[in-house]
Amino acid sequence: MTPGGAGVAQRHDQPTGGPAGRTGIGYEPGGAPGARSAVVDGPYGGNDGMYGPDDAPYAPVMASRSGDDGTDRGAAPDIGADLASHMADEVLADYLHQQSADFLRSLRLHRESGSDAEGAGEAARQLRRAARRISATLHTFRPLTEEAWADQLRSELGWLSGTLAREQACAARRERLMAALQRLTGRGPERGDRGDRTGRGDRGKRGDRTTTGSSTGPATPSASSAPSTDPDPDGALSAGAARAGALLDRQLTLARTRAHSAALQALGSSRFHAVADSVAVLASEAPLARTAAELPADEALPPLAEQAHRRLTEAVAALPLSRAGYPYNAAALAADQRQDAPWHQVRMLVRLSRYARELIAPEAGDLLLAEAGRALEWHRDAAEAAAAAAAAARTPRIAPATAYALGVLHADQRHEVEAARFAFGRVWLPRTPDRKG
16 A cells, blocks of 8 residues: 555544644745645646636636725625634534535546546546645644644645646646647738738739730749748748647647556555545544634634735735736746746635635635636646746757747747736736836
8 A cells, every 4th residue: 555545544633743834835935834735736737627617718807806995805705694603613514524525426427437538527627626625624724623634634635636637737738839839820921911912922923024025035034933032930930830839749648648647547546545535534524623613613714714815915925016017027038937936826825715715705705816816827827838848949859940939939928927927916906007117
Protein backbone atom coordinates (compact mmCIF):
# COMPACT_ATOMS: atom_id res chain seq x y z
CA MET A 1 0.00 0.00 0.00
CA THR A 2 1.30 3.42 -0.90
CA PRO A 3 2.07 6.00 1.78
CA GLY A 4 -0.96 7.82 3.04
CA GLY A 5 -3.25 4.96 2.18
CA ALA A 6 -5.59 3.35 4.64
CA GLY A 7 -4.23 5.54 7.41
CA VAL A 8 -6.24 8.43 6.05
CA ALA A 9 -9.43 7.00 7.46
CA GLN A 10 -7.95 6.60 10.92
CA ARG A 11 -9.10 9.16 13.46
CA HIS A 12 -6.51 11.03 15.49
CA ASP A 13 -7.14 12.96 18.65
CA GLN A 14 -3.82 14.64 19.24
CA PRO A 15 -3.11 18.02 17.57
CA THR A 16 -0.34 18.34 15.04
CA GLY A 17 1.42 21.15 16.85
CA GLY A 18 2.34 22.75 13.55
CA PRO A 19 1.19 25.96 11.91
CA ALA A 20 -2.29 26.24 10.53
CA GLY A 21 -1.02 25.73 7.01
CA ARG A 22 2.04 25.10 4.96
CA THR A 23 4.17 27.86 3.58
CA GLY A 24 3.16 29.61 0.40
CA ILE A 25 4.79 29.25 -2.96
CA GLY A 26 7.89 31.28 -2.38
CA TYR A 27 7.29 34.86 -3.26
CA GLU A 28 8.21 38.05 -1.54
CA PRO A 29 6.38 39.53 1.50
CA GLY A 30 2.67 40.00 1.24
CA GLY A 31 1.61 36.40 0.72
CA ALA A 32 -0.46 34.24 2.96
CA PRO A 33 1.00 31.00 4.22
CA GLY A 34 -1.12 27.95 3.79
CA ALA A 35 -3.04 28.88 0.67
CA ARG A 36 -1.37 26.39 -1.60
CA SER A 37 -2.14 23.44 0.62
CA ALA A 38 -5.55 24.75 1.57
CA VAL A 39 -7.41 24.33 -1.68
CA VAL A 40 -6.53 21.30 -3.73
CA ASP A 41 -5.39 22.36 -7.16
CA GLY A 42 -2.81 20.35 -9.02
CA PRO A 43 0.02 21.90 -10.95
CA TYR A 44 -2.21 22.31 -13.95
CA GLY A 45 -5.56 23.17 -12.39
CA GLY A 46 -7.94 24.22 -15.13
CA ASN A 47 -11.44 25.61 -15.41
CA ASP A 48 -13.30 22.61 -14.18
CA GLY A 49 -16.33 23.70 -12.27
CA MET A 50 -14.82 25.44 -9.28
CA TYR A 51 -17.36 28.22 -9.71
CA GLY A 52 -20.30 26.05 -10.66
CA PRO A 53 -22.48 27.80 -13.26
CA ASP A 54 -19.96 30.63 -13.54
CA ASP A 55 -17.34 28.27 -14.96
CA ALA A 56 -16.82 29.71 -18.42
CA PRO A 57 -14.19 31.58 -20.43
CA TYR A 58 -13.61 34.88 -18.72
CA ALA A 59 -15.63 37.80 -19.99
CA PRO A 60 -15.51 40.85 -17.73
CA VAL A 61 -18.87 42.33 -16.81
CA MET A 62 -18.33 45.82 -15.53
CA ALA A 63 -21.96 46.92 -15.23
CA SER A 64 -23.85 45.53 -12.24
CA ARG A 65 -21.17 45.82 -9.62
CA SER A 66 -21.29 47.42 -6.23
CA GLY A 67 -18.55 49.16 -4.33
CA ASP A 68 -17.91 52.06 -6.73
CA ASP A 69 -17.98 54.41 -3.78
CA GLY A 70 -14.65 53.18 -2.46
CA THR A 71 -16.01 50.93 0.27
CA ASP A 72 -14.56 47.53 1.11
CA ARG A 73 -15.65 45.43 -1.82
CA GLY A 74 -14.94 42.24 0.06
CA ALA A 75 -17.07 42.94 3.11
CA ALA A 76 -18.64 39.87 4.66
CA PRO A 77 -22.32 39.27 3.91
CA ASP A 78 -24.89 39.64 6.62
CA ILE A 79 -25.25 36.59 8.81
CA GLY A 80 -28.69 35.11 8.42
CA ALA A 81 -31.01 34.02 11.18
CA ASP A 82 -30.46 30.38 10.27
CA LEU A 83 -26.76 30.64 11.15
CA ALA A 84 -27.51 32.42 14.41
CA SER A 85 -29.89 29.68 15.52
CA HIS A 86 -27.47 26.77 15.07
CA MET A 87 -24.31 25.55 16.69
CA ALA A 88 -21.01 25.60 14.79
CA ASP A 89 -20.76 21.83 14.52
CA GLU A 90 -24.22 21.61 12.93
CA VAL A 91 -23.41 24.10 10.18
CA LEU A 92 -19.98 22.64 9.46
CA ALA A 93 -21.21 19.07 9.49
CA ASP A 94 -24.12 19.85 7.17
CA TYR A 95 -21.84 21.51 4.62
CA LEU A 96 -19.23 18.75 4.75
CA HIS A 97 -21.92 16.08 4.45
CA GLN A 98 -23.27 17.78 1.34
CA GLN A 99 -19.88 18.09 -0.34
CA SER A 100 -18.92 14.54 0.59
CA ALA A 101 -22.17 13.27 -0.91
CA ASP A 102 -21.39 15.19 -4.12
CA PHE A 103 -17.90 13.63 -4.15
CA LEU A 104 -19.25 10.10 -3.80
CA ARG A 105 -22.00 10.72 -6.36
CA SER A 106 -19.44 12.01 -8.88
CA LEU A 107 -17.26 9.00 -8.20
CA ARG A 108 -20.16 6.69 -8.96
CA LEU A 109 -20.94 8.55 -12.19
CA HIS A 110 -17.29 8.31 -13.20
CA ARG A 111 -17.30 4.56 -12.72
CA GLU A 112 -20.55 4.20 -14.66
CA SER A 113 -19.40 6.36 -17.57
CA GLY A 114 -17.39 3.50 -19.07
CA SER A 115 -16.17 4.44 -22.54
CA ASP A 116 -18.02 7.76 -22.50
CA ALA A 117 -15.05 10.13 -22.39
CA GLU A 118 -17.23 13.24 -22.12
CA GLY A 119 -19.24 11.80 -19.25
CA ALA A 120 -16.09 10.68 -17.44
CA GLY A 121 -14.56 14.12 -17.85
CA GLU A 122 -17.62 15.85 -16.46
CA ALA A 123 -17.76 13.45 -13.52
CA ALA A 124 -14.07 14.09 -12.80
CA ARG A 125 -14.68 17.85 -12.84
CA GLN A 126 -17.55 17.51 -10.38
CA LEU A 127 -15.42 15.26 -8.20
CA ARG A 128 -12.64 17.84 -8.11
CA ARG A 129 -15.18 20.58 -7.40
CA ALA A 130 -16.38 18.76 -4.27
CA ALA A 131 -12.82 17.88 -3.25
CA ARG A 132 -11.77 21.54 -3.39
CA ARG A 133 -14.64 22.62 -1.18
CA ILE A 134 -13.97 19.89 1.36
CA SER A 135 -10.29 20.80 1.46
CA ALA A 136 -10.95 24.54 1.75
CA THR A 137 -13.47 24.04 4.55
CA LEU A 138 -11.14 21.82 6.52
CA HIS A 139 -8.42 24.45 6.14
CA THR A 140 -10.36 27.63 6.90
CA PHE A 141 -12.23 26.16 9.87
CA ARG A 142 -9.33 23.99 11.00
CA PRO A 143 -9.54 25.03 14.71
CA LEU A 144 -13.03 23.50 14.82
CA THR A 145 -11.94 20.13 13.38
CA GLU A 146 -9.78 17.25 14.51
CA GLU A 147 -6.72 18.81 12.97
CA ALA A 148 -4.50 15.78 12.36
CA TRP A 149 -7.25 13.87 10.59
CA ALA A 150 -8.30 16.93 8.58
CA ASP A 151 -4.74 17.76 7.51
CA GLN A 152 -4.16 14.22 6.31
CA LEU A 153 -7.36 14.22 4.29
CA ARG A 154 -6.55 17.60 2.74
CA SER A 155 -3.17 16.33 1.63
CA GLU A 156 -4.69 13.26 -0.02
CA LEU A 157 -7.44 15.28 -1.70
CA GLY A 158 -4.73 17.54 -3.13
CA TRP A 159 -2.94 14.54 -4.59
CA LEU A 160 -6.15 13.21 -6.14
CA SER A 161 -7.32 16.52 -7.56
CA GLY A 162 -3.92 17.32 -9.04
CA THR A 163 -3.69 13.91 -10.70
CA LEU A 164 -7.15 14.18 -12.24
CA ALA A 165 -6.56 17.77 -13.41
CA ARG A 166 -3.60 17.13 -15.69
CA GLU A 167 -5.40 15.47 -18.57
CA GLN A 168 -8.07 18.14 -18.85
CA ALA A 169 -5.46 20.89 -18.52
CA CYS A 170 -3.32 19.49 -21.34
CA ALA A 171 -6.36 19.31 -23.62
CA ALA A 172 -7.43 22.86 -22.76
CA ARG A 173 -3.89 24.18 -23.24
CA ARG A 174 -3.60 22.55 -26.64
CA GLU A 175 -6.93 24.02 -27.72
CA ARG A 176 -5.90 27.44 -26.48
CA LEU A 177 -2.56 27.44 -28.29
CA MET A 178 -3.99 26.10 -31.53
CA ALA A 179 -6.66 28.82 -31.51
CA ALA A 180 -4.02 31.46 -30.81
CA LEU A 181 -1.88 30.27 -33.71
CA GLN A 182 -4.87 30.37 -36.03
CA ARG A 183 -5.73 33.87 -34.86
CA LEU A 184 -2.17 35.12 -35.34
CA THR A 185 -1.72 33.69 -38.80
CA GLY A 186 -5.17 34.86 -39.85
CA ARG A 187 -3.90 38.43 -40.02
CA GLY A 188 -1.89 37.77 -43.17
CA PRO A 189 -4.71 37.80 -45.74
CA GLU A 190 -6.07 41.03 -44.30
CA ARG A 191 -2.74 42.74 -44.93
CA GLY A 192 -2.66 41.37 -48.44
CA ASP A 193 -6.13 42.74 -49.08
CA ARG A 194 -5.08 46.13 -47.83
CA GLY A 195 -2.14 46.00 -50.22
CA ASP A 196 -4.42 45.27 -53.15
CA ARG A 197 -6.73 48.13 -52.21
CA THR A 198 -3.83 50.57 -52.29
CA GLY A 199 -3.11 49.68 -55.90
CA ARG A 200 -0.10 47.41 -55.44
CA GLY A 201 -2.02 44.49 -56.90
CA ASP A 202 -2.65 46.44 -60.15
CA ARG A 203 1.01 46.56 -61.13
CA GLY A 204 0.81 43.26 -62.95
CA LYS A 205 -2.31 44.34 -64.82
CA ARG A 206 -0.68 47.56 -65.98
CA GLY A 207 2.34 45.60 -67.07
CA ASP A 208 0.19 43.17 -69.01
CA ARG A 209 -1.54 46.01 -70.84
CA THR A 210 1.84 47.50 -71.77
CA THR A 211 3.09 44.21 -73.08
CA THR A 212 0.05 43.24 -75.11
CA GLY A 213 -0.49 46.74 -76.43
CA SER A 214 2.98 46.95 -77.94
CA SER A 215 3.17 45.66 -81.54
CA THR A 216 6.85 46.43 -82.07
CA GLY A 217 9.90 45.31 -80.13
CA PRO A 218 10.28 42.44 -77.73
CA ALA A 219 7.82 42.05 -74.94
CA THR A 220 9.07 43.58 -71.71
CA PRO A 221 8.76 41.53 -68.52
CA SER A 222 5.75 42.54 -66.45
CA ALA A 223 5.84 43.38 -62.77
CA SER A 224 4.07 40.12 -61.96
CA SER A 225 6.90 38.07 -63.49
CA ALA A 226 9.69 39.97 -61.71
CA PRO A 227 11.12 38.33 -58.64
CA SER A 228 9.81 39.89 -55.42
CA THR A 229 12.35 41.23 -52.96
CA ASP A 230 9.86 42.56 -50.38
CA PRO A 231 9.95 40.82 -46.98
CA ASP A 232 7.03 38.55 -46.27
CA PRO A 233 6.65 38.35 -42.48
CA ASP A 234 3.16 36.91 -42.79
CA GLY A 235 4.37 34.11 -45.01
CA ALA A 236 7.24 33.33 -42.64
CA LEU A 237 4.88 33.31 -39.68
CA SER A 238 2.41 31.09 -41.51
CA ALA A 239 5.08 28.59 -42.46
CA GLY A 240 6.53 28.57 -38.98
CA ALA A 241 3.10 28.40 -37.37
CA ALA A 242 2.25 25.19 -39.19
CA ARG A 243 5.38 23.51 -37.86
CA ALA A 244 4.96 25.07 -34.43
CA GLY A 245 1.39 23.79 -34.27
CA ALA A 246 2.52 20.29 -35.19
CA LEU A 247 5.25 20.39 -32.54
CA LEU A 248 2.89 21.63 -29.84
CA ASP A 249 0.29 19.07 -30.85
CA ARG A 250 2.77 16.22 -30.45
CA GLN A 251 4.08 17.44 -27.10
CA LEU A 252 0.72 18.22 -25.53
CA THR A 253 -0.94 15.08 -26.90
CA LEU A 254 1.86 13.02 -25.40
CA ALA A 255 1.49 14.85 -22.09
CA ARG A 256 -2.27 14.26 -22.15
CA THR A 257 -1.80 10.56 -22.83
CA ARG A 258 0.59 10.26 -19.91
CA ALA A 259 -1.78 12.21 -17.67
CA HIS A 260 -4.66 9.92 -18.68
CA SER A 261 -2.61 6.85 -17.81
CA ALA A 262 -1.60 8.40 -14.48
CA ALA A 263 -5.24 9.19 -13.66
CA LEU A 264 -6.36 5.64 -14.44
CA GLN A 265 -3.55 4.26 -12.33
CA ALA A 266 -4.43 6.58 -9.46
CA LEU A 267 -8.12 5.66 -9.56
CA GLY A 268 -7.24 2.00 -9.25
CA SER A 269 -4.73 2.39 -6.44
CA SER A 270 -5.18 1.56 -2.79
CA ARG A 271 -4.33 5.15 -1.98
CA PHE A 272 -7.38 6.36 -3.87
CA HIS A 273 -9.63 3.81 -2.18
CA ALA A 274 -8.38 5.07 1.16
CA VAL A 275 -9.31 8.63 0.16
CA ALA A 276 -12.78 7.45 -0.89
CA ASP A 277 -13.18 5.65 2.44
CA SER A 278 -12.22 8.82 4.31
CA VAL A 279 -14.73 10.89 2.36
CA ALA A 280 -17.37 8.25 3.09
CA VAL A 281 -16.58 8.61 6.80
CA LEU A 282 -16.84 12.39 6.39
CA ALA A 283 -20.25 12.00 4.76
CA SER A 284 -21.64 10.32 7.86
CA GLU A 285 -19.52 11.69 10.69
CA ALA A 286 -17.58 14.92 10.32
CA PRO A 287 -14.32 14.95 12.33
CA LEU A 288 -15.11 18.04 14.37
CA ALA A 289 -13.55 19.16 17.63
CA ARG A 290 -15.54 19.10 20.82
CA THR A 291 -15.48 22.89 21.01
CA ALA A 292 -17.49 23.13 17.77
CA ALA A 293 -20.52 21.71 19.59
CA GLU A 294 -20.20 24.27 22.36
CA LEU A 295 -20.05 27.46 20.26
CA PRO A 296 -22.90 29.16 18.38
CA ALA A 297 -22.32 29.24 14.64
CA ASP A 298 -22.60 33.02 14.40
CA GLU A 299 -19.80 33.38 16.96
CA ALA A 300 -17.39 30.66 15.80
CA LEU A 301 -17.59 30.68 12.00
CA PRO A 302 -17.51 34.37 10.88
CA PRO A 303 -14.17 35.19 12.57
CA LEU A 304 -12.47 32.31 10.79
CA ALA A 305 -14.01 33.36 7.47
CA GLU A 306 -12.86 36.92 8.08
CA GLN A 307 -9.37 35.65 8.78
CA ALA A 308 -9.33 33.99 5.36
CA HIS A 309 -10.56 37.22 3.78
CA ARG A 310 -7.91 39.24 5.62
CA ARG A 311 -5.17 37.01 4.20
CA LEU A 312 -6.63 37.63 0.76
CA THR A 313 -6.68 41.40 1.10
CA GLU A 314 -3.10 41.40 2.39
CA ALA A 315 -1.95 39.35 -0.59
CA VAL A 316 -3.81 41.60 -3.02
CA ALA A 317 -2.21 44.65 -1.42
CA ALA A 318 1.21 43.22 -2.32
CA LEU A 319 0.30 42.97 -6.03
CA PRO A 320 1.43 45.75 -8.40
CA LEU A 321 -2.16 46.78 -9.14
CA SER A 322 -1.21 50.41 -9.71
CA ARG A 323 0.91 49.44 -12.69
CA ALA A 324 -1.40 46.66 -13.84
CA GLY A 325 -4.22 49.21 -13.91
CA TYR A 326 -2.70 50.85 -16.99
CA PRO A 327 -3.56 49.01 -20.21
CA TYR A 328 -0.60 47.93 -22.36
CA ASN A 329 1.89 48.48 -19.56
CA ALA A 330 4.15 45.61 -20.76
CA ALA A 331 4.83 44.56 -17.17
CA ALA A 332 3.85 40.95 -17.81
CA LEU A 333 5.73 40.37 -21.07
CA ALA A 334 8.83 38.99 -19.37
CA ALA A 335 8.12 35.40 -18.38
CA ASP A 336 9.27 35.11 -14.80
CA GLN A 337 7.92 32.54 -12.37
CA ARG A 338 8.60 34.88 -9.47
CA GLN A 339 6.50 37.53 -11.17
CA ASP A 340 3.52 35.21 -11.67
CA ALA A 341 3.68 33.50 -8.27
CA PRO A 342 1.95 36.27 -6.24
CA TRP A 343 -0.96 36.27 -8.68
CA HIS A 344 -1.31 32.50 -8.45
CA GLN A 345 -1.26 32.80 -4.67
CA VAL A 346 -4.06 35.34 -4.74
CA ARG A 347 -6.09 33.00 -6.95
CA MET A 348 -5.86 30.33 -4.26
CA LEU A 349 -6.84 32.80 -1.54
CA VAL A 350 -9.83 33.98 -3.56
CA ARG A 351 -11.05 30.41 -3.56
CA LEU A 352 -10.61 30.09 0.19
CA SER A 353 -12.55 33.27 0.87
CA ARG A 354 -15.30 32.40 -1.56
CA TYR A 355 -15.82 28.90 -0.20
CA ALA A 356 -15.88 30.22 3.37
CA ARG A 357 -18.61 32.68 2.51
CA GLU A 358 -20.46 29.97 0.65
CA LEU A 359 -20.67 28.04 3.91
CA ILE A 360 -21.73 31.01 6.05
CA ALA A 361 -24.27 32.53 3.66
CA PRO A 362 -25.05 30.06 0.83
CA GLU A 363 -27.98 32.16 -0.36
CA ALA A 364 -25.82 35.25 -0.91
CA GLY A 365 -23.43 34.58 -3.79
CA ASP A 366 -20.37 36.83 -3.91
CA LEU A 367 -20.17 38.03 -7.51
CA LEU A 368 -17.02 40.03 -6.82
CA LEU A 369 -15.02 37.00 -5.70
CA ALA A 370 -16.46 34.85 -8.48
CA GLU A 371 -15.47 37.33 -11.18
CA ALA A 372 -12.08 37.99 -9.60
CA GLY A 373 -11.47 34.26 -9.55
CA ARG A 374 -12.33 33.93 -13.23
CA ALA A 375 -9.92 36.74 -14.11
CA LEU A 376 -7.15 34.97 -12.20
CA GLU A 377 -8.02 31.67 -13.89
CA TRP A 378 -7.57 33.47 -17.19
CA HIS A 379 -4.22 34.73 -15.88
CA ARG A 380 -3.10 31.24 -14.86
CA ASP A 381 -4.16 29.62 -18.14
CA ALA A 382 -2.35 32.26 -20.22
CA ALA A 383 0.80 32.00 -18.12
CA GLU A 384 0.93 28.22 -18.45
CA ALA A 385 0.22 28.40 -22.18
CA ALA A 386 3.11 30.84 -22.58
CA ALA A 387 5.34 28.47 -20.63
CA ALA A 388 4.34 25.61 -22.95
CA ALA A 389 5.24 27.70 -26.01
CA ALA A 390 8.60 28.62 -24.47
CA ALA A 391 9.30 24.96 -23.65
CA ALA A 392 8.52 23.96 -27.23
CA ALA A 393 10.87 26.66 -28.51
CA ARG A 394 13.70 25.01 -26.57
CA THR A 395 13.33 21.82 -28.59
CA PRO A 396 16.71 21.02 -30.20
CA ARG A 397 17.24 21.48 -33.94
CA ILE A 398 13.97 23.19 -34.81
CA ALA A 399 13.80 25.46 -37.85
CA PRO A 400 14.23 29.21 -37.37
CA ALA A 401 10.73 29.86 -38.71
CA THR A 402 9.30 27.47 -36.14
CA ALA A 403 11.19 29.17 -33.32
CA TYR A 404 9.98 32.54 -34.60
CA ALA A 405 6.34 31.42 -34.59
CA LEU A 406 6.69 30.01 -31.09
CA GLY A 407 8.22 33.29 -29.94
CA VAL A 408 5.28 35.22 -31.38
CA LEU A 409 2.90 32.79 -29.69
CA HIS A 410 4.70 33.18 -26.37
CA ALA A 411 4.48 36.97 -26.58
CA ASP A 412 0.78 36.73 -27.45
CA GLN A 413 0.04 34.66 -24.35
CA ARG A 414 2.06 36.98 -22.13
CA HIS A 415 -0.09 39.83 -23.46
CA GLU A 416 -3.06 37.75 -22.30
CA VAL A 417 -1.45 37.58 -18.87
CA GLU A 418 -1.19 41.36 -18.84
CA ALA A 419 -4.83 41.73 -19.90
CA ALA A 420 -5.94 39.36 -17.15
CA ARG A 421 -4.10 41.41 -14.54
CA PHE A 422 -5.75 44.56 -15.83
CA ALA A 423 -9.17 42.88 -15.67
CA PHE A 424 -8.57 41.70 -12.11
CA GLY A 425 -7.65 45.22 -11.03
CA ARG A 426 -10.83 46.60 -12.61
CA VAL A 427 -12.87 43.98 -10.75
CA TRP A 428 -11.22 44.30 -7.36
CA LEU A 429 -10.64 48.03 -7.03
CA PRO A 430 -13.36 50.67 -7.05
CA ARG A 431 -13.64 52.33 -10.41
CA THR A 432 -12.00 55.72 -10.62
CA PRO A 433 -11.84 58.32 -13.40
CA ASP A 434 -9.53 57.32 -16.22
CA ARG A 435 -5.92 58.09 -15.52
CA LYS A 436 -3.99 60.48 -17.69
CA GLY A 437 -0.62 59.79 -19.20
